[in-house]
Amino acid sequence: MSNERGKWGSSIGFVLAAAGSAIGLGNLWKFPYLAGKNGGGAFVLVYLSLIVILGFSLMLGEMAIGRRGKSDAYGSYNNIKKGWGVIGVLGILACFLIYSYYVVIAGWILKYIGIFVTGGLSGDPVNYFSDFIASGTSPIIYSFVVLVVTAAIVLKGVAGGIEKASKIMMPILFVFMLVIVVRSVTLPNASVGIKYFLKPDFSLITPQVVIAALGQVFFSLSLGMGVMVTYGSYLPSDTKLIKSAFYIPVLDTAIALLAGLAILPAVFSFGLEPTAGPGLIFITLPKVFSAMPFGNIFGIIFFLLVLFAALTSTISLLEVVVSFVVDQFKMDRKKATLLVSVLIGILAIPNSNSFGSMADVKVFFGMNFFDFLGYVTDNLLLPAGGLFLCIFIGFVWNRDEVKKEITNDGEIEFPMFSVWMIGVKYLGIQLLSLILLQAVGVQNTALVYALLTIFVVQILCGRLEGKRGVKTV
Ligand code: TRP
DSSP states (O other): OOOOOOOOSOHHHHHHHHHHHHSSHIIIIIHHHHHHHTTTHHHHHHHHHHIIIIIHHHHHHHHHHHHHHOSOHHHHHHHHSTTTHHHHHHHHHHHHHHHHHHHHHHHHHHHHHHHHHTTOOOSOHHHHHHHHHTSTHHHHHHHHHHHHHHHHHHHTOIIIIIIHHHHHHHHHHHHHHHHHHHHHHTSTTHHHHHHHHHSOOGGGOOHHHHHHHHHHHHHHTTTTSSHHHHHHTTSOTTSOHHHHHHHHHHHHHHHHHHHHHHHHHHHHHTTOOTTOGGGIIIIIHHHHHHHSTTHHHHHHHHHHHHHHHHHHHHHHHHHHHHHHHHHHHOOOHHHHHHHHHHHHHHHHHHHHHTTTTTTTOOOBTTBOHHHHHHHIIIIIIHHHHHHHHHHIIIIISOHHHHHHHHTTTTTSOOTTHHHHHHIIIIIIHHHHHHHHHHHTTOOHHHHHHHHHHHHHHHHHHHHHHHHHHHHHO
């Protein structure tokens, strides 16, 4: 077979590539506006707690599945337990769909770099932005450029393409981020924004805030979608999974927090509103840059760093699908990359046009194409992927085998194993069921009853498993 599976060149290369997948528009575009909309510090506090409770655990679980399964997201699940590959297929589908709209936003970032390079934005930023995204061909062309650059990197393979690109882009991203944060927090009155972002007002913590934060944890860490399975499958057997699973969420969260510190103090300093939503970095920030000395330079630095973050994520979204096509259909990597990219290009068109000519074309449930895909991926596929991941680790994969994989066959100490397992098996399943159920409209008492029922099933399955365990030992 000509398709020798790829391998990472070094652990640091793997961590940077995986952190690159995690760090993306989710951190720089979504996190600050979600925090801005959901009560600032209150949202941040809930987010951080969920990263600690669930983020690390699931990151570790996903990586372990990939390294044991040694295949793409579908093949890895299937190799561990026949028939469970469907979980992977769900993830691959989600990556495919997310990629088709992610490139559109990444294309806008590219356009904004161009704006600042050529002297800054002229006219009213609100109209400028809405005119641009509605203008048809131009935003589509920008998203195609992102598609081509991503494909060119993925085409070169795991070590030669993905790892190399991540090793160049990630350090630059960190340095640029620090430059912007220092600029932002030293602006007059920046402290108001810093306080808003970091000081939690506990009265603002509502179930809605918890649900928004939980969804964001999954999106931001690229969890439950087979990314970490795929990336984990390129790991050698002596890598210390626990260590990597620790660094990646730390890096991701650091960048999300820094992004908040880069954006919110500046927004407050210029007397603007933090609640702008998705337009925060495209509308509010250009106002900030145009009001500040050397604003264009800071604009270029900011949007370049966002572009790097977006590219390391588009790479992972494409890789999950390409890896599936290569492993399952034995297609050559080059052909697979081209094929998937062309399909994504076709889907990117209606996504982009959803901000223009197709804005009012209701595809499903009264939503346009972009909103519908966003809804399906964020509210259904992401939590479902996470839920199945927890079920697979907690109830399907043999407990001793899980432990063996995580501890490199007993070489590494993992005294917290049982705590970790309970977290995934009980807490993980409960929290993910909560988001999934409320996303499909189950509310109030019905929601409480549903969660209780699930809890009873969990306990019963746990006991059954315990009995089976005794017999086989
Ligand atoms: N985590 C990335 C971000 O924060 C987005 C992303 C990349 C992603 N790959 C993913 C999200 C896979 C879900 C699934 O921008």
